[in-house]
Amino acid sequence: MTLLELEDVTASYGHAQVLHGISxxxxxxxxxxxxGANGAGKTTTLRAISGMxxxxxxxxxxxxxxxxxxxxxxxxxxxxHVPEGRGTLGDLSVRDNLRVGAYLRKDxxxxxxxxxxxxxxxxxxxxxxxxxxxxxxxxxQQMLAIARAIMAKPRLIxxxxxxxxxxxxxxxxxxxxxxxxxxxxxxxxxxxxxxAMLAFSVVDHAIVLETGKTSxxxxxxxxxxxxxxxxxxxxx
Amino acid sequence: MEYFIQLVIEGLxxxxxxxxxxxxxxLVNRATGLINFAQGGMAVLSTFVAYAxxxxxxPLALAILGAIVFAFALGAVLERVIVxxxxxxxxxxxxxxxxxxxxxxxxxxxxxxxxxPRQFPSFxxxxxxxxAGVFVSLRSIGTIVVLALVVVLLQVLFRGTxxxxxxxxxxxxxxxxxxxxxxxxxxxxxxxxxxSVLGVIAGVLVAPQLFVSPGMLDFVLVYALAAAILGGLxxxxxxxxxxxxxxxxxxxxxxxIDIVGNDLKIAVPFVVMIIILIVRPQGLFGRKVVVRx
Amino acid sequence: MKSLTRLTTNRWVRLAIGVAVAxxxxxxxxxxxxxxxxxxxxxxxxxxxILGLNIVMGYTGQVSLGQSAFLGxxxxxxxxxxxxxxPIPLIFLLCAVVPAIVGLIIALAAARLRGLAxxxxxxxxxxxxxxxxxxxxxxxxxxxxxxxRWLSAPEWNEGFLENDQWRYYVVVIIAALMxxxxxxxxxxxxxxxxxxxxxxxxxxxxxxxxxxxxxVLAFTIASLFGGxxxxxxxxxxxxxxxxxxxxxxxxxxxAAMVIGGSASILGTIxxxxxFVLVPNLANExxxxxxxxxxxxxxxxxxxxxxxxxxxxxxxxxxVLRSLRRRGNAPARDAETPQNPSDGALAPTATGPKxxxxxxxxxxx
Numbered sequence: 001m002t003l004l005e006l007e008d009v010t011a012s013y014g015h016a017q018v019l020h021g022i023s024x025x026x027x028x029x030x031x032x033x034x035x036g037a038n039g040a041g042k043t044t045t046l047r048a049i050s051g052m053x054x055x056x057x058x059x060x061x062x063x064x065x066x067x068x069x070x071x072x073x074x075x076x077x078x079x080x081h082v083p084e085g086r087g088t089l090g091d092l093s094v095r096d097n098l099r100v101g102a103y104l105r106k107d108x109x110x111x112x113x114x115x116x117x118x119x120x121x122x123x124x125x126x127x128x129x130x131x132x133x134x135x136x137x138x139x140x141q142q143m144l145a146i147a148r149a150i151m152a153k154p155r156l157i158x159x160x161x162x163x164x165x166x167x168x169x170x171x172x173x174x175x176x177x178x179x180x181x182x183x184x185x186x187x188x189x190x191x192x193x194x195x196a197m198l199a200f201s202v203v204d205h206a207i208v209l210e211t212g213k214t215s216x217x218x219x220x221x222x223x224x225x226x227x228x229x230x231x232x233x234x235x236x
Numbered sequence: 237m238e239y240f241i242q243l244v245i246e247g248l249x250x251x252x253x254x255x256x257x258x259x260x261x262x263l264v265n266r267a268t269g270l271i272n273f274a275q276g277g278m279a280v281l282s283t284f285v286a287y288a289x290x291x292x293x294x295p296l297a298l299a300i301l302g303a304i305v306f307a308f309a310l311g312a313v314l315e316r317v318i319v320x321x322x323x324x325x326x327x328x329x330x331x332x333x334x335x336x337x338x339x340x341x342x343x344x345x346x347x348x349x350x351x352x353p354r355q356f357p358s359f360x361x362x363x364x365x366x367x368a369g370v371f372v373s374l375r376s377i378g379t380i381v382v383l384a385l386v387v388v389l390l391q392v393l394f395r396g397t398x399x400x401x402x403x404x405x406x407x408x409x410x411x412x413x414x415x416x417x418x419x420x421x422x423x424x425x426x427x428x429x430x431x432s433v434l435g436v437i438a439g440v441l442v443a444p445q446l447f448v449s450p451g452m453l454d455f456v457l458v459y460a461l462a463a464a465i466l467g468g469l470x471x472x473x474x475x476x477x478x479x480x481x482x483x484x485x486x487x488x489x490x491x492x493i494d495i496v497g498n499d500l501k502i503a504v505p506f507v508v509m510i511i512i513l514i515v516r517p518q519g520l521f522g523r524k525v526v527v528r529x
Numbered sequence: 530m531k532s533l534t535r536l537t538t539n540r541w542v543r544l545a546i547g548v549a550v551a552x553x554x555x556x557x558x559x560x561x562x563x564x565x566x567x568x569x570x571x572x573x574x575x576x577x578x579i580l581g582l583n584i585v586m587g588y589t590g591q592v593s594l595g596q597s598a599f600l601g602x603x604x605x606x607x608x609x610x611x612x613x614x615x616p617i618p619l620i621f622l623l624c625a626v627v628p629a630i631v632g633l634i635i636a637l638a639a640a641r642l643r644g645l646a647x648x649x650x651x652x653x654x655x656x657x658x659x660x661x662x663x664x665x666x667x668x669x670x671x672x673x674x675x676x677x678r679w680l681s682a683p684e685w686n687e688g689f690l691e692n693d694q695w696r697y698y699v700v701v702i703i704a705a706l707m708x709x710x711x712x713x714x715x716x717x718x719x720x721x722x723x724x725x726x727x728x729x730x731x732x733x734x735x736x737x738x739x740x741x742x743x744x745v746l747a748f749t750i751a752s753l754f755g756g757x758x759x760x761x762x763x764x765x766x767x768x769x770x771x772x773x774x775x776x777x778x779x780x781x782x783x784a785a786m787v788i789g790g791s792a793s794i795l796g797t798i799x800x801x802x803x804f805v806l807v808p809n810l811a812n813e814x815x816x817x818x819x820x821x822x823x824x825x826x827x828x829x830x831x832x833x834x835x836x837x838x839x840x841x842x843x844x845x846x847x848v849l850r851s852l853r854r855r856g857n858a859p860a861r862d863a864e865t866p867q868n869p870s871d872g873a874l875a876p877t878a879t880g881p882k883x884x885x886x887x888x889x890x891x892x893x
Contacts, residue, residue: 080416087412092408099398152416332784333828336784339781342824458776461649465646510638
């Protein structure tokens, strides 16, 4: 069962077209990766799904054409976007950030349970629950951003460069939590990641973007077997 | 001593009026990053609505309530229709937009009601109380109490409700907030509507003294802007404290410093503001000093 | 449209236009009524004041709501000088220098502040200036103001030029010289520095331009122009009072500057014409509509022609071009945040320049 499908999606900022026709699909409970160099259009692809850029082509989610939906409507459908740069609300406390994440939910009990889940996944946040988000370290902010997405109880998480700017050990811890989230909750994901090793630790299949077009796609193992992928992204 | 206390209380009362408008300015600045010079114009127009309703025979409380509803709608509509395209753009242009609105709204009020000042009754009685030798008018006390109530209500709204949480989130980062499903567009309109309501509260409080006319709040607006900036622009508490400070210092300087006198007392808060800004460009309670809880 | 632009860039055409405008300016007062000459002279007066405003606000990007204070200061100095019988060149010099020094002192303190705090300090100038003017009665005439009789047509030209015509020529010649000065300033190194400071202060610092120094400079020049405009004002109106400083005058000058075209010398002339003409016209129709008109026109300009009247030809060409493009291009989804009104949701729709300024404004 396909959860998300992009067909020939284009996107532009003003007059500059950044995506020139991208297609891929993500199954229910599956995780897809988007790899590629800087400026290839990875972040823009996620933004197109969330309705943050002018978009052409067709984006289908759960059988519904969501092309051009506003970000808040996309979120209301169960897509949680962890944006590039984390997007934590700096002047709000960690707890308030998490409450904002659950803004659309009405089930108080479920929200409380998910709060526990988040604090269990990221014990650091439990200690900092009352601090302003701007006072957190980069790694803690990334954890908070992911936790905020979890609080929405999404069916699909869009994860943008979760390891960016983090120390390798911190990045590992963040991805450990993401893997746990995958295995325990079965949330579908689209993962954008510079560090292909980390991406491959989560996703089952992936596409590679080059200047706004899909240049390769395949299952995790297929891609990992390809020389060009190994050379470009796996350092070997 | 009694005279001194009297002056301080009167200063707090005028400061409370500046404070209501200063809160409006801070609210709008936090929500949309703009300094809204039109805040005064919105308040004047809404105060005229209160006047018109009262003039048409409505009880005072109802007239004020009607004006509050009108003010909310006015603020929300102006944000959506006129200000939205300029938000998060070039701030200088945005300032000019709000200046244009300021002129326009004054013009609308003048067109419908003319420039002749009109009398407006006070919500509080005209009695003066004698508390241990200190004479204070009921109006002064009422004004201070109203502002204190407003501050408490705002605190409850922002700290204790989901709507307040959402408004804080949007003020912090609208793009990121929309990713959690917050209806940013609506929340910005509500923010402006609320600010506009604070403005009409200032207008109704000051109307019995200054009468209702298109220019009635020009000076109050300038004081309020000074208070908002002095308070650090993003701190509601700071704005109120700065507004009280301005009201009191103006009153005291006018009474006790001969060279200042009644005519020059208006200059005092601005001279103080300039000095403080030069020493602390972020204002008394700007982001750098106060860690908000 | 393109051919029109080419035409105006041609040297000879420009020269011809310049000669024609000069000829018109010379002939106009000879064939116009006293009232018209008075209005034309006022336009020249406010053109100089708005020109100063444009240098600090249009070119350097510092919101100033205090220009009327310098206008008033210049007018008061001139009035005092005239009543004391000082020679006119000395009066003129003082009208230029004293406001410039006052402006310099204020700017030295205020230019450290960012955008809106600076706006507040400048708005305080007329607010403090008016009670001060009322207080120093012996210099200013208090609330009544000062009436003078000066700058009348000299005796040697008895029967040739009337007072209004003579004053017109004096004012227009001085204004023209101020415009020439401003034009040279903004086209030279200083103007470039102003623009860089306005565009991006970090860039300015990185290429060795001190934003602080140039803001102070721009503010000082603006004050000087304001003072000279005050001198001219007294020449035309023969009267000044605290009202000259009114902060509404400042606000209306800002509005006029934006309507005419900020960061544009030619736009300043349109601004002055607007400043004098539109309130007059609105008054003709209905005095209580004046403010309504001014506000509505300002907002309309901001929405439709952000560059002001001076950019109208360019703007029309731009709109036509985009209409043509829209006809050809494939239809976009209407709900995408292309629409500027959804700017809050589309950070990328605003340019990097504005976001940089935004961050600055929020003091981060």
